[in-house]
Amino acid sequence: MNRNIEIFDSTLRDGAQGQGISFSLEDKLKIVRALDDIGIDYIEAGNPGSNPKDMEFFKLVKDIKLNNSKLVAFGSTRKSDIKVEDDINIKSLIEAGTDVVSIFGKSSAFQVTDILKTSLSENLKMIEETIKYLKENDKEVIFDAEHFFDGYKENSEYAMSTLKVAKEAGARTLVLCDTNGGTLPNEIKEITSEVVKRFGNIIGIHCHNDIGMAVANSILSVESGISHIQGTFIGVGERCGNTNLSTVIPTIVLKMNIDIKAKEHLQDLTAKARYISEISNIQLEDSAPYIGKAAFAHKGGMHIDAICKTPQSYEHIKPEMVGNKRRFLLSEVSGKSTVLQEIHKIFPNVKKDGEEVKKVTKRLKDLEYEGYQFEGAEGTVELLIRKTIGKYKPFFKLNHFKTMGENPWSNGEFSSTALINVTVDGKTEMTAAEGDGPVNALDKALRKALEVFYPELKEVKLVDYKVRVLDSESTTGAKVRVLIESTDGNESWSTVGVSKDVIQASWIALVDSIEYKLIKDIERKAKAYF
Template sequence: MSRVEIFDSTLRDGAQAEGISFSVEDKLKIVKAMDELGVAYIEAGNPGSNPKDLEFFRRVKDIQLNNAKLTAFGSTRRRNINVSDDANVKSMLEANTEAVAIFGKSWDFHVTDIIQTTLEENLKMIEETMAFFKENGKEVFFDAEHFFDGYKANPEYALQALEAAVKGGADCLVLCDTNGGAMPLEVYEITKKVCETFSVRVGIHTHNDCGMAVANSMMAVEAGATHIQGTYIGFGERCGNANLSTIIGNLQLKKGYHCIPEENLETLTSTALFVAEIANIVLYDKEPYVGRSAFTHKGGMHIDGVNKASHSFEHINPELVGNTRRFLMSEVAGRSTILKKIAKIAPEITKDSEEAKQIIDRLKELEHEGYQFEGAESTFELIIRKHLGKYKSFFELENFKIIGEKPAKDSKFSAYAMVKVNVDGNEEFTAAEGDGPVHALDIALRKALEVFYPQLKEVHLTDYKVKVLDSKDATAGKVRVLLTSSDGKNVWSTVGVSSDIIKASLIALVDSIEVKLLRDLENKMRAYM
């Protein structure tokens, strides 16, 4: 099986994405996650760029990596200066990583107009920087910045830049589509030319400005590249980078390449959720392989086909990447879908059972009231459990009170909530403030329950949607609230309906907490079996 090295740049290129800001602790957690996944290299940032990165490189030395090599990032030496005197070069050396990734100019326009030096001086900058790090025992990657634009503008000079890196001892030439504007066929042709010209490893680094980052990376491998750079779930500057979670799935499951240890493929999804959690973003539902909707079926014909032969409507078994198959409850899902859901909880119930008929009738009643279970399977599961007596109430919300007011000019809080809960006869009363009544209620309820269930500290809402069902009744109309929650490892959704938006939100919120506690209990019981 041919090997393709995976070089993860989540902590460097990913950190340049709008809205992303990693703390040192965040970066250390992602280093551990990427190493456990089994990537070959982790690009951790520029050690000389800011105090945060200086602290990170100091602390990361204490982490034992089993699969990945930590890589420092920086530029070639500055123009007209000795390489050993360049502050950026010295900081990368002091980071004491096994490998370094050095970017340099390969587009003549950038050389003359952006860094404003001569073409010959730029070649010296590349060669001397490569040689310096090789002399100091480093594995060296040359990131040829703007390579595809440079090659199209002046192929002779772009190749001279690569030749200078090879002369300096570069271990790998990484062709960068820095502007993200290259097309797959030209990436293939240009990469093939480079692979035929040089005997060292060739890599690819693409951006997604034309939506081609994954396709361009795949085509580079087809042309002979054996090293791929990207970010784990694709976020990065502008439109993002090549999505490594997709590329790993494509190469290893579709093309037969070895990217990560085979046994780690099933952690592809959980790692994506973890990285999204640390980055404080919501993982895109429709992300290939790892998204919540990647193996979700709604149409009755699709569901029927998957039940008979999963490959009829799925390109792989979701379990291979640690994802799960979902059948949505909807008007097009069909009766068989409901029966399948019931069977997961109570296998003894058949389509002819009286319980099955009662549950279906109950669902119809709730749908008439405005409930919709598409995307809210967790609430649907609780309904089945309650009807079959397979439900445990973990707490009772005895009462709550919400106070809203116009916030002070400098305050972000506009509401206060007080709640009293009862857990097995023990009461807890608490209050919290929030940005709106639902936010305040959410914080207060979790705060009270964390006294009894500390694991709820892991849980937070990732999405909150409100739909008005009876618009003709204006503000008196019914609303449906859909909540999505996560504990960093799993994601689930619940729904509530009422003419009172606070009550509808509370119904969904209580169900969300109950689902978490119920699943934790069942996992604990399975562990003892």
């Protein structure tokens, strides 16, 4: 398709309504810079009339120079039965100082009469007068037709009349909103096609994901002729979220051959998505298309062998096109090709029939028999390869540690303390830390002790911790497998430990996590030097 599509991101407004998300002012400023870097056309930055934090944000964001994006203030039409110039929220939109304003108004007759409690004619006046007033104040106006698809199915004539009024009042773009997120793809395509026929190339789409169809509905809308897509960059939002732009953007560029500004920045897609998820304090699903850790991960021996010969045998695009990378997962079904690929990441000169491959394969199989699982623990795999081949030197020596739990406790939570003694290059450091349970206390104590020698560990934090009992029939004497995920804000990695003692299994995984980070930092510094 030889046409342009505008990308409108609502992470800072619609995304902020998602469960567990609360952006600080600094968070919002960081996300604005990231979205501008990736080539987003419009960044909906919030509702300045809804809370003091958003108004303060609009004051601060004026100092940021944007290269690709336009900032958008968001708000509703004027309230019923008052003058538009007297509406406090409308005044806030103008005071926000953005060139673009996104206004939402009801397109469902039911929503007008039963929720707004006003007349259908008054609602049309609210839309018309608000848009005209904003145009008089030199604003580019995007009209979000809220509940459009439900409204169209209830009363298509009235739903269309809201678009007609908005267009005639001066709205540049008319956005059809699947506000409840329950419209099926065939309905979206049929209705959107009718709207495009009537109003031309000024139609946008805003889908919610309540039946898992937001991306599909947005893609079908493109086929129907829309020129503007709204969503959030990693799909966050109220209830089940919004259209995931990190899926839509590469799909319309790579699969539909549509030019968008973000096309020039596609190789940064994965890094920006993970950066925004980190700021949002949510964990991306490994299976997320294009950007997930498992998006280009291969486990079966025959699949991996085929990938090594011809990548397109099991990959629909090159992972590098979206800034991701191919992963081969080591497991009981892995063959020598898999092991060799992992070894080559560190030691590219090792031969397939070399003794090193045999040693690593045997060690992996032995540990799997003990209960280890490596397919989600690339950090531990790399360290295992280094140790087995003999290219490993420990960064510290543990002299001893002790964990203690306290009962009873006064604050309603189980408090624990960890005491640890380590040696680095002949120097000993002993420290203690409190935590929410023994593993948390041990994690804090270990990092606290090692930060004296390795300050870069201050960047590292544990973002996920999983425990699995491997033999439930052994009850409290069963082996457990601990898998942890860590990040330094730029990269994430996973490590694993197995023991009959959950503290020891956690310790093994924690040590691997820290040593992996230190090794990677050394390698980065060496590359930068040369």
